[in-house]
Amino acid sequence: MEFFDKVGKSALGSRLRLMTAVVTDDAAKIYELYGVDFVPKWFPVFYTLTEEREITITEIANEIGHSQPSVSKIIQEMIAAGLIEESAKTEDKRKNNVVLTEKGILISKKIKQQLEDIDVAIEGIIAESKHNLWAALEEWEFLLEQKSLIKRVSEQKKKRESKDVKIAEYKAEYQEAFRTLNVEWISTYFEMEEADYKALDNPEDYILKKGGKILVALYENEPVGVCALIKMNNSEYDFEMAKMAVSPKAQGKSIGWLLGKAIAEKAKELGAKKIYLESNTILKPAINLYYKLGFEKVFGLETPYKRCNIQMELVL
Amino acid sequence: MEFFDKVGKSALGSRLRLMTAVVTDDAAKIYELYGVDFVPKWFPVFYTLTEEREITITEIANEIGHSQPSVSKIIQEMIAAGLIEESAKTEDKRKNNVVLTEKGILISKKIKQQLEDIDVAIEGIIAESKHNLWAALEEWEFLLEQKSLIKRVSEQKKKRESKDVKIAEYKAEYQEAFRTLNVEWISTYFEMEEADYKALDNPEDYILKKGGKILVALYENEPVGVCALIKMNNSEYDFEMAKMAVSPKAQGKSIGWLLGKAIAEKAKELGAKKIYLESNTILKPAINLYYKLGFEKVFGLETPYKRCNIQMELVL
DNA sequence: TACATTTGTATAACTAGTTATATAATTAAT
């Protein structure tokens, strides 16, 4: 199909669907050719029953990768066709153990030669082709099991978008964003405290003039994340990392990670050896991020914030 | 899936179906991830509309390999969603030309980045794998277009079964089969004639004792095909190939071909240079077979059979 | 020019699966 060359790989689902239709349409004709009264969709269930003497519906479903209702319906059709029957000898009355009937066993023998012919025909196509479809499907099953397509796409999205995120130095025009973004999350989870207002309303005086720094993450030139480095005096630490906030609208772009990395870098530039932070364990994604950035738990320092129940440090 | 290793290639349809389900399930989630109000199945139609400014439903269906009703339904859904609209400016009133609306154009722009991300993600999987699924699908589309799966399987069936066909010399026990098989086809298409009864009721006297031969095709030890070589005197031909009959139950096993080849071989053994046959053009498969065996049309010989309207010879 | 055939679309009914949910039987937990 020329169409798929134009569209690109994102039409993989459509391409697979068409090939599936082509193959399964012929499957029905093949049973006809061999004069077997059999519906192609029965095959995986039927095959399982020729292997396992007795097996429940749910077990079959797991074995062949169908949903349980799908197998349930197929079983009913095959019972109606006289190929299988319920086998009463089970203690668990919920279970519906099924086995092949005489007729079923007969058909399984009749079908055997047919399956071999199909196998040879498909092997023939594989031999004719450069790229092995069967092996490719097997690999894809494995690779998508490891990491699903949605996961892979979402990672790619993050990667691309984080490239468009710029980390900039604080300017007066970002004061409103600095305040809003922080008020947003603080008041969602906690109460705003005195110390918060001071720093957020007047970062110039309370952070920058005291030797601190503020970085802003810009996405499409809009400030979507902020983080501050606050000078600590009379302490083993040089700076506290604080007031980190990312707009919920800009989630999934690794903005927290980029800000954290940039802040650590900035601290190093300023000659710092160790930085410190305070947080609360109910902020699980934040705590995770801190660990990823290399922070480790420390204990016993004083803090003006009620909401603090975890303290961490990063050795630069 | 372990299952597929056990079952073998004949479960290719099932394997494709499962992979299709896995991929298309994630496709829906991907649109959600990008916040686009869009149904995956719309995509091929939508894509075509972004390429072609104006296009009819049937043209779209051909382009993307769907049935026309499928596209018809998708178009209706997309019109309801406000993505496309009917474009009145067509003379042919049967045609329903459709174009993207403003909203549709907007979404096509929004979707662009998403498609690129999917493309990158899928390219990633292809890069991770040894067997290229995308390329394999392309090859299979081509190869199955050239010769369908049912055709390939049916050829394999024929090939295998013809191996189980044995060509044997005539024995008295085959007289009944020789008669029945011939009466069957002759009386279906024509009337039995005097010359038929003579030869069929008493092949010993009328064929063998006069220097002719009869060969019998056996499948599972049952006679399923017969053919005679009748000595011709006072003629440029050494033998006439006649009374060829194959049981309809044993069709598709190349029995006619095997008998014809064996008869020609036998004639050569007996020192013949040219053999002759008479037939009727309404027996198309038979005439085809004779051509395949190397016979060519000749004209103007006398014949005792009313049903004869074509005469052929084979130079050995 | 009138009639038959072809073309373009829509609709109905089907297929092979799915998810959601109800029910009964069994197992686990207090």
Place this chain on the structure above:
DNA sequence: ATTAATTATATAACTAGTTATACAAATGTA
């Protein structure tokens, strides 16, 4: 010994396609 949770199955309702068919418009032909 109850009660709660889990398991096995069946059923209903949905999805993304299909084929068969009806109907109107356009085209071809005697």
